[in-house]
Amino acid sequence: MKQTTISKTIEISGIGLHTGVEVNLALKPAPENTGYIFVRTDLDDFEIPASVEYxxxxxxxxxxMRKGVVLSTCEHLLSALRGYGVDNCFIYLDSIEIPILDGSSEVFLELIERAGIREQNAPRHFLKVLEKVEFEQGDRRMSIEPSDKYEIECVIDFPHPLINHQTYNFEMKNGSFGREIASARTFGFTTEIEMLRKANLALGGSLDNAIVLTPEGMLNEKPLRFENEFVRHKILDIIGDFALLGMPFLGKLKAKKSGHSVHASLMSKLLKTESAWEIVEI
Known part of the structure; x- marks a missing residue:
């Protein structure tokens, strides 16, 4: 199996979810063994590799963040790149935050599909899990264990009539990301909005880029894209965050009430446990 990059440059503009600032984004082909690299064009093309260490x-x-330069809300774009099987890509942007678009990975995926992907000469590397690694934080739990596949089992629990208890099992194969995960949108609660705004967050949030939940239902007039859209979006976030490993993994991830900080903690613990993984070519 060979590495891939996109066949041509693709561009899009949008606003940042948390900053509310307009941003221009371009995805460009990258040489083999590059991975994903963000390039801040507003700061003399300063580069921030998409890596756990940053x-x-x-x-x-x-x-x-690298050397004080920040890049925010990268998970939906990284999820689309990993989900479509792109290994190497330069991501040029002229602001601090990736555009939120519709709150999912669907628009990014459509852009990548339109550009097409090109096979490269170098073999694709995988991080193969050899032993189980776990992380817990209160009632939040996440683990990764050996498997010959890329698998995620996710459980969420919210005391809300549209969510309650949701479980989803996902395997990355044969376009499954596009069919099952890519269009699931981010979500938030009206009870959180005032707090977020006071913290200068979610300034670009709207019903066009998020599901906004009231205590009894939701503000959005358009229906959910899936009955269990919420747990599917959590898997979208997991795929995007775990793209920061620098290569796809071979293992089974299990997540219960996880979030970005739990994802980061498990990745860090996994990488520090050197006996728990090896890099392989398939």
């Missing part, structure tokens, strides 16, 4: 904080989105 995770800065993970409150309501995953934020990377």
């Amino acid at each position: 995770i800065s904080h993970c409150s309501y989105a995953t934020t990377l």
Whole structure:
């Protein structure tokens, strides 16, 4: 199996979910063994590799930082790249935050499909899990264990009539990301909005880019894209965050009430447990 990159440059504009600032984004082909690299065109093309070592904080989105330069809300784009099987890509943007678009990975995926992907000469590398690694934080739990597949089992629990208890099992294969995960949108609660705004977050949030939940239902007039759209979006976030490993994994991830900070903690623990993984070519 060979590495891939996109066949041509693709561009899109949008607003940042948390900053509310307009941002221009371009995805460009990259040489083999590059991985994903963010390039801040507003800061003399400063580069921030999409890597676990640059995770800065993970409150309501995953934020990377290198030498004081920040890149925020990268998980939906990284999820689309990993989900479509793109290994190498330069991501040019002229602001601090990736555009939120419709709150899912669907538009990014459509752009990548339109560009097409090109096979490269180098073999694709996988991080193969050899032994189980777990992380717990209160009632939040996440683990990864050996498997010959890329699998995620996710459980969420919210005391809300549209969510309650949702479970989803996902395997990355044969376009399953596009069919099952890519269009699931991010969600939030009206009870959180005032707090977020006071913290200068969610300034670009709207019914066009998020499911907004009231205590009894939701503000959005358009229906849910899936009955269990919420747990599917959690898997979308997991795929995007775990793209920061720098290669697809072979293992089974199990997540219960997880979030960006739990994802980051498990990745860090996994990488530090050197006996728990090896890099393989298939």
